[in-house]
Amino acid sequence: MRRPLLVANWKMNKDRDGARAYARALLTALEAAPPSETEVVVAPPFTLLETLGTAFEGSRVGLAAQNVSAEVQGAHTGEISAEMLSELGCQYCLVGHSERRANQGETSTQVAEKAAALLEAGLRPIICVGETGAEREAGRTAEIVGQQLEMSLPRISTPTANHLVVAYEPVWAIGTGVTATPEQAQEVQALLRERLRTILGESAEDVRLQYGGSVGPHTIQALMNQPDIDGALIGSAALDPETFEQMIANTHWENTSP
């Protein structure tokens, strides 16, 4: 069974006081909420990982980083290794977010190497893929996301499929307020699942597929009702702890796979 996974991607936002206040508010809201199967993770900037790791210790909230080096150690100024993230209490790490692909020129090959480094260190990569608006308009969505997925998967002999997460984040939906319709998202997510089946065989059923791009409290349930949407990667709406908690509360999981 694929457990639903909601991740708050803070991007480059918040300071230490803001992080502490967020953690307190989120934990308080979650304590008051009815029990739920949904796995909840927050991905702050590197500088706030330790603060949040301490604040969330012993709670149901997990920790993710937003980037990692593919290297294990050594002369890589400014880089941070998977082991270092693990030491800070991270269980997950985003790789290949479209903002990094576009602004830092990150390639799918590099993303695959980073994902492999994370798996080696016992962390779970969240591999992001997604087409631009122009690519969608040109009818190239399947080609682009299919290629990104195939090239971004870690080249390791036996990928532990239930440790892999793939996030479909159409670039045109990120930070625009325009969410993909549940049908648009499902169409691409089904395609991703099909590609995963070709590569991983039956284990593809264990890979969790998230949707990301302007997800909010009013859109999350319809998205999560889709058979190949197992979670959400949320940016701006999850910067507010109460709104994030509302999204967690609005996620009812009935469509689960095997």
Ligand code: 13P
């Ligand atoms: P928004 O939810 O702000 O559109 O951001 C989505 C995103 O990029 C999450 O990684």
